[in-house]
Amino acid sequence: MRIRPLAVDALIAAAPTTVAVLVAQEATAEGWPALDAAGYALLGAVNLPLIARNRAPVAVFLAAVLMWTGYITAGYWPVVNSYGPMLAFYTVTSLRTARVSAGCAVLLAAVWIYAGVLAPRASMPSVVGQAVGFPLILWWFGTLARRSAELTRRLRREQAERARRAVMEERGRIARELHDVVAHHMSVISVQAGLGRFVFDSDPPTARTALGTIADTSAEALEELRRMLQVLRQEEGDGAPPGPMPGLARLGELVERVRAGGLSVELRVEGTSRPLAPGVELCAYRVVQEALTNVIKHAGRARTTVELRYGRHEVMVSVIDDGEEVIQDRLPTGPGHGLIGMRERAKLYGGTVRVGPRSEGGFAVRLTLPTSPQAVRHRDDAQGDDAPG
Structure with missing residues (x-):
């Protein structure tokens, strides 16, 4: 059974959502207010758009960061909803150019520092280190994934091109052999035509037999010509080796x-x-x-x-x-x-x-x-x- 890409994205989006819900249970122990209905709604607004992260990575990242900023401004524990924006940022770095991912990294770091400013007991050196370190690590792994995907696509194109050339070369070789088959037919026709003309008046039965052979051989030659034209795709560089074709x-x-x-x-x-x-x-x-x-x-x-x-x-x-x-x-x-x-x-x-x-x-x-x-x-x-x- 083949799993559809949308189903895979939905399962991946469910992972940070589940983690966020579990981490939210520890909010009161960390000195933050427990999540209420509005908090869970913001939690869903941050993580649910991740289903479309591969189709519109930048838009999903911006939506996740915007909802995360609203979640932080409302006074909830920032850590709870940080996994969705980080996954969205990783997707941007793996699918978009370095310039786009650099801009997204700056935005993610800015929101991270904003959360540290609002946190009552946050250590700003630690917050700044996290704001720089986490986006840098995600950018590194995302860039590796993007380069690997580009290399895979290039290898597939090269394999397809080699397979296409192999088919063309094989068709050319077959066409050269068919050329010799047709040449054999034409030789038979030429000999039988000369025989028929020579005995046309003196030996009518032999002449009729020669004409019948010409008719049959020419029909086969036309079939071989049709097949040769069907496989011939490019000008032949060299002839087939001399000698009769094996059968x-x-x-x-x-x-x-x-x-x-x-x-x-x-x-x-x-x-x-x-x-x-x-x-x-x-x-x-x-x-x-x-x-x-x-x-x-x-x-x-x-x-x-x-x-x-x-x-x-x-x-x-x-x-x-x-x-x-x-x-x-x-x-x-x-x-x-x-x-x-x-x-x-x-x-x-x-x-x-x-x-x-x-x-x-x-x-x-x-x-x-x-x-x-x-x-x-x-x-x-x-x-x-x-x-x-």
């Missing part, structure tokens, strides 16, 4: 390399293997690669299983290990690229990725990707319709 057919090679490095890993394939869009295969391959890297970093010699399952309209890959390390080390606590890359890739292809500990122990990364371009398009359109205009 699901190379998962075995990936598992063998990891196994050669000392990790006990097994690959399981369920369903009928079939060729998928290169971008979908690249997405699945990269997620498995990142998940295995995560196991090597955090789970040591844990037994790991890579599961690849072909569904009718989707493909699912899971990386499951039985590591017994501290799970908190595996969960994202900063702007790391690994989880960001998984999420960005899954979102780009209309899929989902789940990362977290298993109830029976260990850790799991599960990715589900739709394999039908129509399904992805319909999901993207639905998300666009739900987006605010």
Whole structure:
């Protein structure tokens, strides 16, 4: 259950009010008149505004000091109602500039000395020492609190900026890889177009087959271009490394390399293997690669299983290990690229990725990707319709 800030302020305001009521019981023993109805009313007038101290610290401080001055002038024991103004002053120093808090400190000290002047048996050196010492201590702690809050806000802004840059860098890297996928499609289209033109008169069936391949490949290329434009946010500085993009057919090679490095890993394939869009295969391959890297970093010699399952309209890959390390080390606590890359890739292809500990122990990364371009398009359109205009 989350406690509302107003409720917290009300509880804090109740603390000096309660202390004031308890201290007031000792007034007669100290030679001061006991609080009557007017005294309790002034006591409430000093402390109740503290509920709004974080919203209007200077106004609350001025109201508390004004009511406290009236309380002192009425002849009541000043100590009883001193806690509210001091709390209000601390709030001013923790939320406002040093210049504002200095002015409030002078006012608090002046009222304190005024109370000493009216007190029949007060020692003025002691009163002046208290009038200077208490505001100085409160100003010190309030200033520390204000600087700590400013530092926290600055750190949060810097973390948010680092996370934003990490997302942009990851999107740029994905866009570079998609660029190579599109280039592959265009190469296929170019070859098939040349073949179709060459056999257009002599071998019409082959020409029709080439045209069909061009139609299918161009549709996939348009999908990849749409995705690339969706993630591309800034001009690319360098190209992607040359060579064919990895896919699901190379998962075995990936598992063998990891196994050669000392990790006990097994690959399981369920369903009928079939060729998928290169971008979908690249997405699945990269997620498995990142998940295995995560196991090597955090789970040591844990037994790991890579599961690849072909569904009718989707493909699912899971990386499951039985590591017994501290799970908190595996969960994202900063702007790391690994989880960001998984999420960005899954979102780009209309899929989902789940990362977290298993109830029976260990850790799991599960990715589900739709394999039908129509399904992805319909999901993207639905998300666009739900987006605010």
